Amino acid sequence: xxxxxxxxxxxxxxxxxxxxxxxxxxxxxxxxxxxxxxxxxxxxxxxxxxxxxxxxxxxxxxxxxxxxxxxxxxxxxxxxxxxxxxxxxxxxxxxxxxxxxxxxxxxxxxxxxxxxxxxxxxxxxxxxxxxxxxxxxxxxxxxxxxxxxxxxxxxxxxxxxxxxxxxxxxxxxxxxxxxxxxxxxxxxxxxxxxxxxxxxxxxxxxxxxxxxxxxxxxxxxxxxxxxxxxxxxxxxxxxxxxxxxxxxxxxxxxxxxxxxxxxxxxxxxxxxxxxxxxxxxxxxxxxxxxxxxxxxxxxxxxxxxxxxxxxxxxxxxxxxxxxxxxxxxxxxxxxxxxxxxxxxxxxxxxxxxxxxxxxxxxxxxxxxxxxxxxxxxxxxxxxxxxxxxxxxxxxxxxxxxxxxxxxxxxxxxxxxxxxxxxxxxxxxxxxxxxxxxxxxxxxxxxxxxxxxxxxxxxxxxxxxxxxxxxxxxxxxxxxxxxxxxxxxxxxxxxxxxxxxxxxxxxxxxxxxxxxxxxxxxxxxxxxxxxxxxx
Amino acid sequence: xxxxxxxxxxxxxxxxxxxxxxxxxxxxxxxxxxxxxxxxxxxxxxxxxxxxxxxxxxxxxxxxxxxxxxxxxxxxxxxxxxxxxxxxxxxxxxxxxxxxxxxxxxxxxxxxxxxxxxxxxxxxxxxxxxxxxxxxxxxxxxxxxxxxxxxxxxxxxxxxxxxxxxxxxxxxxxxxxxxxxxxxxxxxxxxxxxxxxxxxxxxxxxxxxxxxxxxxxxxxxxxxxxxxxxxxxxxxxxxxxxxxxxxxxxxxxxxxxxxxxxxxxxxxxxxxxxxxxxxxxxxxxxxxxxxxxxxxxxxxxxxxxxxxxxxxxxxxxxxxxxxxxxxx
Numbered sequence: 001x002x003x004x005x006x007x008x009x010x011x012x013x014x015x016x017x018x019x020x021x022x023x024x025x026x027x028x029x030x031x032x033x034x035x036x037x038x039x040x041x042x043x044x045x046x047x048x049x050x051x052x053x054x055x056x057x058x059x060x061x062x063x064x065x066x067x068x069x070x071x072x073x074x075x076x077x078x079x080x081x082x083x084x085x086x087x088x089x090x091x092x093x094x095x096x097x098x099x100x101x102x103x104x105x106x107x108x109x110x111x112x113x114x115x116x117x118x119x120x121x122x123x124x125x126x127x128x129x130x131x132x133x134x135x136x137x138x139x140x141x142x143x144x145x146x147x148x149x150x151x152x153x154x155x156x157x158x159x160x161x162x163x164x165x166x167x168x169x170x171x172x173x174x175x176x177x178x179x180x181x182x183x184x185x186x187x188x189x190x191x192x193x194x195x196x197x198x199x200x201x202x203x204x205x206x207x208x209x210x211x212x213x214x215x216x217x218x219x220x221x222x223x224x225x226x227x228x229x230x231x232x233x234x235x236x237x238x239x240x241x242x243x244x245x246x247x248x249x250x251x252x253x254x255x256x257x258x259x260x261x262x263x264x265x266x267x268x269x270x271x272x273x274x275x276x277x278x279x280x281x282x283x284x285x286x287x288x289x290x291x292x293x294x295x296x297x298x299x300x301x302x303x304x305x306x307x308x309x310x311x312x313x314x315x316x317x318x319x320x321x322x323x324x325x326x327x328x329x330x331x332x333x334x335x336x337x338x339x340x341x342x343x344x345x346x347x348x349x350x351x352x353x354x355x356x357x358x359x360x361x362x363x364x365x366x367x368x369x370x371x372x373x374x375x376x377x378x379x380x381x382x383x384x385x386x387x388x389x390x391x392x393x394x395x396x397x398x399x400x401x402x403x404x405x406x407x408x409x410x411x412x413x414x415x416x417x418x419x420x421x422x423x424x425x426x427x428x429x430x431x432x433x434x435x436x437x438x439x440x441x442x443x444x445x446x447x448x449x450x451x452x453x454x455x456x457x458x459x460x461x462x463x464x465x466x467x468x469x470x471x472x473x474x475x476x477x478x479x480x481x482x483x484x485x486x487x488x489x490x491x492x493x494x495x496x497x498x499x500x501x502x503x504x505x506x507x508x509x510x511x512x513x514x515x516x517x518x519x520x521x522x523x524x525x526x527x528x529x530x531x532x533x534x
Numbered sequence: 535x536x537x538x539x540x541x542x543x544x545x546x547x548x549x550x551x552x553x554x555x556x557x558x559x560x561x562x563x564x565x566x567x568x569x570x571x572x573x574x575x576x577x578x579x580x581x582x583x584x585x586x587x588x589x590x591x592x593x594x595x596x597x598x599x600x601x602x603x604x605x606x607x608x609x610x611x612x613x614x615x616x617x618x619x620x621x622x623x624x625x626x627x628x629x630x631x632x633x634x635x636x637x638x639x640x641x642x643x644x645x646x647x648x649x650x651x652x653x654x655x656x657x658x659x660x661x662x663x664x665x666x667x668x669x670x671x672x673x674x675x676x677x678x679x680x681x682x683x684x685x686x687x688x689x690x691x692x693x694x695x696x697x698x699x700x701x702x703x704x705x706x707x708x709x710x711x712x713x714x715x716x717x718x719x720x721x722x723x724x725x726x727x728x729x730x731x732x733x734x735x736x737x738x739x740x741x742x743x744x745x746x747x748x749x750x751x752x753x754x755x756x757x758x759x760x761x762x763x764x765x766x767x768x769x770x771x772x773x774x775x776x777x778x779x780x781x782x783x784x785x786x787x788x789x790x791x792x793x794x795x796x797x798x799x800x801x802x803x804x805x806x807x808x809x810x811x812x813x814x815x816x817x818x819x820x821x822x823x824x825x826x827x828x829x830x831x832x833x834x835x836x837x838x839x840x841x842x843x844x845x846x847x848x849x850x851x852x853x854x855x856x857x858x859x860x861x862x
Contacts (some may be wrong), residue, residue, distance in 0.1 A: 447777075470749075480686050485730055
């Protein structure tokens with residue numbers, strides 16, 4: 001072997017060794033896309049505008065509670081529809097100083113105005129924008145925590161889109177995608193609210209609200225008073241009948257979900273599943289006050305989102321509750337566990353909707369892998385056979401180069417952490433078809449040179465050098481279109497583009513450098529090579 | 535030694551008008567097919583939901599249709615897919631105009647599961663695309679195609695000449711349009727991977743053409759810059775690269791055909807584009823891209839001569855005719 005061939009051999013063997021080291025073991029090193037291993041791809045739209053409404057609701061609660069704690073009387077606290085205001089009407093004018101203190105403490109950056117005992121706190125536009133921006137980040141954090149608790153391996157959860165209000169969630173290898181979606185999408189806003197009994201009710205413990213909204217409104221005679229809202233409790237019987245009860249509740253909640261320190265599934269004395277929770281110390285103090293005030297009355301546990309609320313249960317408060325309590329409803333083990341999980345990870349600050357979903361079941365993924373592998377092997381076998389018949393030993397040279405090309409592409413993908421998708425498999429086999437083009441270009445050129453009477457050595461020299469320019473041109477044009485594919489594509493299509501680009505780049509090395517080296521190696525230092533098997 | 539053509543000397547340029555005419559007619563036909571039958575857009579672009587469900591026993595499509603209709607999806611399309619013993623159905627539900635974003639695919643699955651209690655249905659795949667997403671994807675696809683074409687035109691312009699780039703682009707549009715016509719005729723659905731296949735085809739088509747352009751340039755330089763007869767030059771170049779063109783196309787085609795036949799349902803429409811496109815692309819490389827260079831030169835020459843003869847003469851029309859007759 002010529003001396004200057006040593007470094008070439010070292011380079012080639014080194015590249016092969018590196019690729020094998022990168023790929024092995026393939027089960028761990030090559031990421032399979034969701035379309036191959038099964039799983040869910042979700043695109044979530046965070047309704048940032050609803051986050052502002054959520055913040056206003058929270059402000060009503062905080063300020064309302066604070067007023068109550070200081071025993072400052074007021075007629076109502078509410079946010080007029082479509083405004084960014086919280087209006088507290090009918091406040092005792094003698095306690096203005098304290099009201100101002102409360103507002104400064106709880107809604108510090110809001111603009112406060114007062115006229116004739118009516119206070120208005122306005123949420124400024126700059127703050128609203130800030131709330132919208134942070135709502136996406138908070139949602140992201142909550143989603144991460146929930147996915148973690150679901151025990152999904154290697155999930156992807158990240159922001160996407162120009163507006164930054166979309167979140168991509170990729171969950172590989174799920175058994176029950178439906179459950180995961182429910183858990184991710186549920187805002188899980190928890191509130192405890194005292195029941196606002198209609199006038200004339202005396203038996204607080206046994207009173208139960210009517211089945212329609214209108215009927216409940218009618219109980220109040222002159223319409224719903226300010227500071228009271230109606231929330232339905234929906235009951236589904238096993239036989240499919242659906243009953244509703246419309247509870248009149250205080251708008252101001254005693255505690256909200258953010259006050260929870262922990263939540264877990266537990267069982268009550270009847271061995272039914274319940275969700276047990278612990279409150280933060282400060283919230284515990286508030287809850288104690290609220291339960292004392294509502295002893296032997298009902299308090300409703302409300303769960304829901306910015307757009308839809310539902311009463312889970314409305315137990316009668318039998319005792320003053322401190323920082324621990326439990327939520328009982330019609331839970332089975334799974335739904336109790338799911339609720340506990342959602343409460344633990346905290347509430348999503350705003351409504352989240354799924355605007356794109358792609359789920360592939362594990363068995364379909366397996367079928368796709370099998371079909372893809374079979375198609376690739378057969379395609380490769382066809383090309384190998386043809387090259388051997390057509391170019392004989394030179395064909396063998398090309399096949400070695402092609403095999404190395406496939407190895408390098410897989411190595412590059414493992415190194416880049418790229419994902420192998422179903423179109424990616426197609427890209428891989430297509431790459432082989434395109435990479436063989438370089439060999440064909442070179443071999444046809446060598447044949448031409450031989451035909452016009454050149455010696456084997458100079459024909460090989462000319463063949464490689466003349467074809468090189470063309471190889472560069474063809475590769476650049478194809479890579480240009482593949483780059484646009486990369487920029488355009490999502491998921492599977494990107495996988496295709498990555499394989500194609502990697503394959504084309506590697507093929508310059510394998511078809512030109514490696515093939516040339518093999519010729520040099522085989523022909524060795526023989527002076528006069530009589531014939532070439534091509 | 536196996537050879538397809540031993541020192542081939544086909545005169546590809548002689549019938550250039552004929553082939554360009556045929557291609558033009560085929561393109562018009564394809565546009566007609568696309569216009570009348572319309573492209574079936576996948577849910578990625580149109581929005582909507584699709585579900586592939588496996589039943590434990592043979593499902594009845596008309597019952598399923600009724601169940602979906604009762605659940606409020608009267609526009610749902612239900613078909614069986616795969617082998618009969620797979621017991622699989624495919625449901626596609628279009629978007630309801632003006633509806634809020636909501637995961638329709640999950641609801642369809644829930645409705646069908648509720649309609650056949652006691653039977654455990656397996657979701658093979660389900661997808662839902664909201665209205666906003668689809669619009670964005672169409673825009674992105676259009677930009678990707680325009681960008682890819684522009685990029686390749688730019689590269690050929692730098693490496694060769696502008697009108698060569700134009701010829702390559704005309705050939706690739708030719709390939710894409712005719713393939714799209716056949717794709718539509720075969721009743722396939724335009725999905726994201728299919729757009730990827732078309733982009734690949736575009737790259738491949740230009741790739742194929744560039745090999746001949748390279749040879750033309752090389753031969754022109756070898757002949758010392760003396761162009762001589764352009765049709766002759768191009769003809770020689772096409773003939774010299776003919777074996778390579780056919781061989782490469784055949785080998786790439788072989789790998790695509792393998793995906794088409796054995797790669798499973800999910801890759802069938804994708805590989806169809808390449809299987810058909812490569813054949814058309816190979817034809818256009820030989821019969822369209824190169825002849826256009828000649829036709830271009832014919833046209834430029836004719837204009838020059840017409841201009842030269844038109845200036846002194848008062849009656850340019852008959853002179854122009856004579857020039858054309860003389861050239862033919």
